[in-house]
Amino acid sequence: MLGRTANDLYWMARYMERAENLARILDVGYRLLLLPHEQSSEIWRSALRSAGCEQSYSDKYSDFETDRVEDFLLFDPDNPSSVYSCIARARESARIQRTAITRDMWECLNGAWIEYCADHTSLRNKNERPILIDWIKGRSALFRGALMNTILRNDSFNFCEIGTFLERADNTARILDVKYFILLPQNQLVGGGIDNVQWQTILRSVSAHQSYSWVYRDRFNPWNIAHFLILNNQMPRSLRSCYDGVSGALKGLNDYYGYQCDCYPMVEKIRSQLVDGDMNEIFQSGLHEFLTDFIASNNEIGAKISEIYHFNE
Amino acid sequence: MADNFDEMNGFDGAVREPYSMVDHWLQANTTEELKQKSEKAELLFRRLGITFSVYGDDASSERLIPFDIIPRIIGASEWRRLAAGIEQRVRALNAFMYDIYHRQEILKAKLIPEHLIVHNEAFLTEMIGVNPAGGVYSHIVGTDLVRTGPDEFFVLEDNTRTPSGVSYMLENRETMMQLFPELFSRQSIAPVENYPEALRETLVSVAPQNLDDDPTIAVLTPGIHNSAYYEHSFLADQMGAELVEARDLIVADGTLQMKTTRGLKRVDVLYKRIDDDFLDPLVFRSDSVLGVPGLFELYRAGRVTLANAPGTGIADDKSIYTYVPKIIEFYTGRSAILKNVKTYDCSDKQELSYVLENLSELVVKQVHGSGGYGMLVGPTSSQAEIDDFRDKLRAKPNNYIAQPTLALSTCPTLVESGVAPRHVDLRPFVLVGDKIQLTPGGLTRVALREGSLVVNSSQGGGTKDTWVIEE
Numbered sequence: 001m002l003g004r005t006a007n008d009l010y011w012m013a014r015y016m017e018r019a020e021n022l023a024r025i026l027d028v029g030y031r032l033l034l035l036p037h038e039q040s041s042e043i044w045r046s047a048l049r050s051a052g053c054e055q056s057y058s059d060k061y062s063d064f065e066t067d068r069v070e071d072f073l074l075f076d077p078d079n080p081s082s083v084y085s086c087i088a089r090a091r092e093s094a095r096i097q098r099t100a101i102t103r104d105m106w107e108c109l110n111g112a113w114i115e116y117c118a119d120h121t122s123l124r125n126k127n128e129r130p131i132l133i134d135w136i137k138g139r140s141a142l143f144r145g146a147l148m149n150t151i152l153r154n155d156s157f158n159f160c161e162i163g164t165f166l167e168r169a170d171n172t173a174r175i176l177d178v179k180y181f182i183l184l185p186q187n188q189l190v191g192g193g194i195d196n197v198q199w200q201t202i203l204r205s206v207s208a209h210q211s212y213s214w215v216y217r218d219r220f221n222p223w224n225i226a227h228f229l230i231l232n233n234q235m236p237r238s239l240r241s242c243y244d245g246v247s248g249a250l251k252g253l254n255d256y257y258g259y260q261c262d263c264y265p266m267v268e269k270i271r272s273q274l275v276d277g278d279m280n281e282i283f284q285s286g287l288h289e290f291l292t293d294f295i296a297s298n299n300e301i302g303a304k305i306s307e308i309y310h311f312n313e
Numbered sequence: 314m315a316d317n318f319d320e321m322n323g324f325d326g327a328v329r330e331p332y333s334m335v336d337h338w339l340q341a342n343t344t345e346e347l348k349q350k351s352e353k354a355e356l357l358f359r360r361l362g363i364t365f366s367v368y369g370d371d372a373s374s375e376r377l378i379p380f381d382i383i384p385r386i387i388g389a390s391e392w393r394r395l396a397a398g399i400e401q402r403v404r405a406l407n408a409f410m411y412d413i414y415h416r417q418e419i420l421k422a423k424l425i426p427e428h429l430i431v432h433n434e435a436f437l438t439e440m441i442g443v444n445p446a447g448g449v450y451s452h453i454v455g456t457d458l459v460r461t462g463p464d465e466f467f468v469l470e471d472n473t474r475t476p477s478g479v480s481y482m483l484e485n486r487e488t489m490m491q492l493f494p495e496l497f498s499r500q501s502i503a504p505v506e507n508y509p510e511a512l513r514e515t516l517v518s519v520a521p522q523n524l525d526d527d528p529t530i531a532v533l534t535p536g537i538h539n540s541a542y543y544e545h546s547f548l549a550d551q552m553g554a555e556l557v558e559a560r561d562l563i564v565a566d567g568t569l570q571m572k573t574t575r576g577l578k579r580v581d582v583l584y585k586r587i588d589d590d591f592l593d594p595l596v597f598r599s600d601s602v603l604g605v606p607g608l609f610e611l612y613r614a615g616r617v618t619l620a621n622a623p624g625t626g627i628a629d630d631k632s633i634y635t636y637v638p639k640i641i642e643f644y645t646g647r648s649a650i651l652k653n654v655k656t657y658d659c660s661d662k663q664e665l666s667y668v669l670e671n672l673s674e675l676v677v678k679q680v681h682g683s684g685g686y687g688m689l690v691g692p693t694s695s696q697a698e699i700d701d702f703r704d705k706l707r708a709k710p711n712n713y714i715a716q717p718t719l720a721l722s723t724c725p726t727l728v729e730s731g732v733a734p735r736h737v738d739l740r741p742f743v744l745v746g747d748k749i750q751l752t753p754g755g756l757t758r759v760a761l762r763e764g765s766l767v768v769n770s771s772q773g774g775g776t777k778d779t780w781v782i783e784e
Contacts, residue, residue, distance in 0.1 A: 001555075001573055001574050002555060002557065002561050002571060002572060002573055002574070003561075003572050003573060003574050004558075004560075004561055004572070005574075006574045092537075095362065095537060095542075096537050096546075097546075098543075098546040098547070098550060099546050099549045099550040099555075099556045103361075106361075106362065107360050107361070110360060110361075110362045111360060114359065114360075155574060159574075257574075257575055309574040309575075310572055310573070310574055310576065313572050
């Protein structure tokens with residue numbers, strides 16, 4: 001496979017994953033707006049931070065008006081991380097690399113692009129935001145389903161997987177990091193209604209507020225929430241699960257190419273830290289520091305993979 | 314009825330035999346029903362993203378080529394004769410190219426004026442003495458034909474460089490089979506879907522000699538902004554070949570290599586879909602960013618096969634076209650099965666004055682143009698357009714040829730008002746490797762505007778599926 005093809009597949013998957021994460025972040029924002037005691041500017045500031053585009057937003061706007069923020073995150077073609085840009089770029093990569101993907105994957109991305117980017121007048125209807133959010137999540141799920149169900153388990157598949165899981169790990173880590181202070185153990189003593197809502201918010205951002213109860217059978221508490229999102233291997237968006245995914249995909253590449261990828265040991269090291277990890281230690285050495293380190297390593301792995309497999313040569 | 318030949322109703326309105334089933338089917342469906350099917354077809358095409366971009370349009374715009382759901386039918390015996398004629402022509406043109414890039418016997422025999430070759434921009438002096446694998450120059454040919462009567466077929470253009478449109482032929486068939494399975498079960502229609510396999514076979518058969526392992530094939534595209542990008546990716550996908558751009562290629566260790574995730578990998582056969590000019594900046598246009606430095610040298614040494622070969626433009630040059638019947642006789646010893654259209658060479662004073670006198674009855678084309686741009690169709694043009702063109706002709710007569718306006722055949726076509734006759738042409742696709750393979754049918758292009766003779770997609774033309782009925 002061409003290095004350029006691998007690059008396009010990796011980003012195609014990353015962008016579709018990112019679109020879904022954005023939809024979820026917005027969903028939570030809308031929900032918080034309905035609650036008392038919440039300031040809309042604060043809600044959107046942390047949403048933008050979770051989405052990794054607080055800086056680019058501030059370059060363009062000076063306030064955090066709901067309309068502006070949602071336009072910026074949903075439709076702004078100048079924002080490289082808007083849902084619009086994600087779908088347009090995923091579809092462009094797919095169009096360039098049609099030979100490397102299946103017809104089902106292409107039809108899903110092309111269909112999403114036709115509805116969302118080529119003509120989105122109908123989607124801009126304000127009253128239908130929840131429908132739009134569901135639509136975005138649906139498209140992402142459809143893409144993921146088409147990928148899982150139709151693509152050959154060769155290098156194409158594995159580059160898509162690496163893109164998906166690195167993006168997802170980055171997203172989960174960011175969401176945690178933006179709200180890490182409300183998860184610190186001293187807050188456990190507070191436990192008032194407001195904290196409860198904030199904790200739930202984190203879970204909702206990764207679609208995990210229901211599954212949490214199944215796993216912990218307990219009222220929300222920050223310790224368990226952090227554990228759920230970082231170390232739990234049942235939770236599909238936890239850092240642990242993401243690294244099971246990255247590691248599995250790299251192992252797939254190792255097998256397919258017949259030699260070990262140079263950054264496989266680094267991925268395995270991170271994964272084993274998550275497998276053997278202990279929330280106690282993580283809290284003691286600092287949750288924020290842990291997440292900052294994780295995000296940096298996660299980026300480094302992306303860069304290394306792109307170098308090792310000649311993405312941009 | 315009409316003064317041109319209709320492929321369903323002939324000259325007299327009596328349904329011709331190959332069309333009996335289509336006639337039946339059209340009778341059984343209302344215009345509304347047909348239109349519903351037509352909308353369904355459009356949806357299928359859009360979902361598949363079978364689009365093209367138009368030169369001059371915003372680069373990001375993607376348009377669909379209109380697809381007409383009424384198939385064009387060719388009877389088995391009609392096809393046999395056509396096929397023999399096309400094969401003869403393609404064989405002769407390849408022999409012609411070998412000759413003019415080697416001993417130039419045809420010039421010595423004075424059958425073609427020497428200046429038409431040596432001063433022709435399409436004649437690549439770099440190709441002189443080069444021996445392409447198997448002696449084949451044009452591996453993929455798309456011969457443009459028009460019809461004026463039951464047995465009257467004319468060749469309009471030979472398209473020996475990089476003919477496009479084969480993906481439409483294949484997708485049109487795919488769509489028809491999805492929309493009208495019952496029509497396919499009622500009669501035996503020659504399949505077209507083995508084209509990609511045949512293309513692959515053809516390319517493998519002309520791979521460089523003495524390879525250690527199976528040849529690696531790649532399709533070279535100018536990139537996503539090219540109007541035929543969809544087709545490039547479609548063919549690569551169907552053949553299981555890598556789709557590459559020049560930036561993915563490099564000449565190293567005396568071979569052509571592509572940059573893969575595992576480092577460099579050898580490429581043996583390059584199906585090139587870029588113009589010769591851009592192939593290699595060291596030999597041709599030095600400003601080309603679409604080319605691969607050193608590629609031509611490698612090709613000359615027989616280390617890589619290019620399909621089609623560089624320099625094949627000489628065989629479909631409009632100034633050479635007039636001589637093709639002679640070329641066929643010279644190399645095959647037989648007279649041409651398919652006719653040429655009478656062509657006036659405007660660089661000739663006498664012919665130019667005839668053309669200027671009769672502009673309202675002629676079609677005038679640029680010698681080096683394509684895509685239906687910059688041409689004049691006399692009978693359907695206004696006096697002002699004709700006068701305008703007369704000035705252009707006077708200014709640069711060498712740029713133009715002229716042909717009588719043929720009464721092109723029509724086929725029943727679904728238009729706004731219902732089913733109506735529209736003019737068509739036909740581009741069958743020929744593959745030349747260790748043998749010649751011709752896909753039954755080809756791409757039918759249809760001029761959707763009433764009375765229009767211009768079928769190019771850039772000028773409001775559409776396409777139809779083309780059925781060769783097997784006996």
